[in-house]
Amino acid sequence: MSGAEIDRLIQLLAKLPGLGPRSARRAVLYMLKRREAYMLPLGSAIGEVAQAIHTCRICGNLDTTDPCPICTDESRDGGLVCVVEDVADLWAIERTSSYTGRYHVLGGILSALDGIRPEDLNIAALVDRAASGAVREVILAMNATVEGQSTAHYLTDRLAATGVKVSRLAHGVPIGGELDYLDEGTLAAALKARRPL
Amino acid sequence: MSGAEIDRLIQLLAKLPGLGPRSARRAVLYMLKRREAYMLPLGSAIGEVAQAIHTCRICGNLDTTDPCPICTDESRDGGLVCVVEDVADLWAIERTSSYTGRYHVLGGILSALDGIRPEDLNIAALVDRAASGAVREVILAMNATVEGQSTAHYLTDRLAATGVKVSRLAHGVPIGGELDYLDEGTLAAALKARRPL
Numbered sequence: 001m002s003g004a005e006i007d008r009l010i011q012l013l014a015k016l017p018g019l020g021p022r023s024a025r026r027a028v029l030y031m032l033k034r035r036e037a038y039m040l041p042l043g044s045a046i047g048e049v050a051q052a053i054h055t056c057r058i059c060g061n062l063d064t065t066d067p068c069p070i071c072t073d074e075s076r077d078g079g080l081v082c083v084v085e086d087v088a089d090l091w092a093i094e095r096t097s098s099y100t101g102r103y104h105v106l107g108g109i110l111s112a113l114d115g116i117r118p119e120d121l122n123i124a125a126l127v128d129r130a131a132s133g134a135v136r137e138v139i140l141a142m143n144a145t146v147e148g149q150s151t152a153h154y155l156t157d158r159l160a161a162t163g164v165k166v167s168r169l170a171h172g173v174p175i176g177g178e179l180d181y182l183d184e185g186t187l188a189a190a191l192k193a194r195r196p197l
Numbered sequence: 198m199s200g201a202e203i204d205r206l207i208q209l210l211a212k213l214p215g216l217g218p219r220s221a222r223r224a225v226l227y228m229l230k231r232r233e234a235y236m237l238p239l240g241s242a243i244g245e246v247a248q249a250i251h252t253c254r255i256c257g258n259l260d261t262t263d264p265c266p267i268c269t270d271e272s273r274d275g276g277l278v279c280v281v282e283d284v285a286d287l288w289a290i291e292r293t294s295s296y297t298g299r300y301h302v303l304g305g306i307l308s309a310l311d312g313i314r315p316e317d318l319n320i321a322a323l324v325d326r327a328a329s330g331a332v333r334e335v336i337l338a339m340n341a342t343v344e345g346q347s348t349a350h351y352l353t354d355r356l357a358a359t360g361v362k363v364s365r366l367a368h369g370v371p372i373g374g375e376l377d378y379l380d381e382g383t384l385a386a387a388l389k390a391r392r393p394l
Contacts, residue, residue, distance in 0.1 A: 003261040005249065009242045015235070016224040023215040029285050030214050031243070032250055032259045038212065039247040045206045047240035049225075050232050052202060062229045064200040088226050 006032075058129075060105035060122045062087050070094075070102055077101045079136035081129060083155065085109050085143060093141065101139070104129065109142065110151040123158065130162040137165040144171065203229075255326075257302035257319045259284050267291075267299055274298045276333035278326060280352065282306050282340060290338065298336070301326065306339065307348040320355065327359040334362040341368065 006028060014024035031039040054066035059081075061068040070076060070090075080101025084090050090103050106121045129135055140155055142148035152168060159166050171189035173182060182190075203225060211221035228236040251263035256278075258265040267273060277298025281287050287300050303318045326332055337352055339345035349365060356363050368386035370379060379387075 003249075003266065005242070005246050005261050009246050012235070012239050012242055015227075017227050018220040018223060019215070025285070025288060026215060027213040028246075029259075029283075029288075030212075031247070032284070035247050035250055038209070039243060039250075042209050043240055043244035043247055045202070045209055046228065046236060046243060049202050049206050050228070050236040050240055052200075053229055053232055053236075062226075064202050069200065086226075087229070088222070091222060091226075 056105075059103045060107055060125070061090060061103060075100075078134055080139065081126075081135050081137070082139040082141050083126060084141050085148065085151075089141065089143075104138075106151070109147045110154055111147050118154065118158075123155070126155070127158055127162065130159050130164045135162075135164055137167060140166060140168045142168075144169075253302075256300045257304055257322070258287060258300060272297075275331055277336070278323075278332050278334070279336040279338050280323060281338050282345065282348075286338065286340075301335075303348070306344045307351055308344050315351065315355075320352070323352070324355055324359065327356050327361045332359075332361055334364060337363065337365045339365075341366075 010021070010024045010028050013019055013027055014021045016024075019027065031042065049064065052064035053062055054064065054068075055062055056066055056068035056071055058067045058071040061070060063069060065072075077100055081104050082090075082093060082099060082101055083104045083106060084093065085106050085108060087105055090105060093099050093103075104122065104126045106123065106126075108116050108121050110116055110118065110121070126138075130138055138155075138159055140152040142152045156166050170193060171186060172193060173179065173186065173190045179187065207218070207221045207225050210216055210224055211218045213221075216224065228239065246261065249261035250259055251261065251265075252259055253263055253265035253268055255264045255268040258267060260266060262269075274297055278301050279287075279290060279296060279298055280301045280303060281290065282303050282305060284302055287302060290296050290300075301319070301323045303320065303323075305313050305318050307313055307315065307318070323335075327335055335352075335356055337349040339349045353363050367390060368383060369390060370376065370383065370387045376384065
């Protein structure tokens with residue numbers, strides 16, 4: 001079929017989430033036909049980011065600087081810390097452009113099934129941050145899943161001793177959502193948390 | 198959000214066929230979390246293939262050597278040339294492990310709509326190969342689309358003067374295909390080309 005190096009590249013790309021052998025082949029062909037304009041820049045970009053990537057010592061974010069740009073941005077509110085499971089969630093909140101505090105990335109979620117215990121997550125550093133006196137409020141932005149919520153409960157207990165205010169994201173009807181298609185739990189939560197107009 | 202280099206990498210990956218901004222973000226996060234084991238090897242693999250890739254001077258295949266391994270493989274039948282639109286089709290035929298001849302990659306398909314004319318494709322080299330005396334049979338393996346078939350007709354005319362035998366892929370019921378779901382054209386072709394048992 002194709003040269004050994006091309007085969008190896010297809011196999012590597014097929015490991016990416018959302019790609020399989022077929023889409024990896026299409027991706028490699030796309031690259032091969034755009035050697036100068038795409039493939040060489042892509043190889044360099046991956047290599048450069050891989051060389052530069054660091055885990056932020058303060059919040060656990062992944063970025064090319066350590067501490068990360070969010071932790072060193074003086075225009076952001078250091079008294080507000082939003083706790084997320086994963087860097088993907090941090091990125092999702094940043095895309096809203098509506099949050100100006102800082103973050104804390106747990107690096108996972110408590111899970112008896114997967115054997116993820118509190119000491120496997122970036123929790124001790126969170127408690128230290130909360131106890132440092134510089135933090136006013138911790139927002140627990142876990143997924144609204146059973147494991148996310150039990151992690152949030154565990155963190156609430158751990159943070160209680162620090163005296164810091166602990167909050168969570170609101171539950172309710174998603175913007176653009178149709179009531180008829182919503183699950184009962186969300187609808188009940190939205191009713192309970194109704195707001196005066 | 199993320200560092201400028203990470204953003205640029207996401208934008209580059211989002212251009213790959215089958216990926217969009219969302220899956221590109223997931224792919225980059227997958228990489229960032231596997232710096233040593235995945236991201237660095239992937240960057241090197243892309244860079245190495247990009248440096249080494251060539252268009253085969255004989256058949257138009259893309260590979261890390263020129264002429265490509267298929268054209269230089271003495272165990273393959275040089276008298277048999279399979280003409281394909283694209284390298285992806287060559288790879289598809291190679292995966293069947295049932296073809297031992299050589300190839301000729303057109304690099305596209307005649308299309309009045311897209312303004313692709315015969316001189317835009319790798320056709321002159323095909324006629325030269327066929328006229329060289331070394332080729333016994335040319336198999337036209339175009340897609341079974343209108344444009345594929347009109348390209349095949351055009352090539353049949355161009356190759357007529359060389360006296361080489363010209364054939365095309367068989368039409369019929371796909372293996373595992375159910376008659377009830379087949380289009381009428383395929384079923385009619387399969388009936389017409391029925392084989393004695």
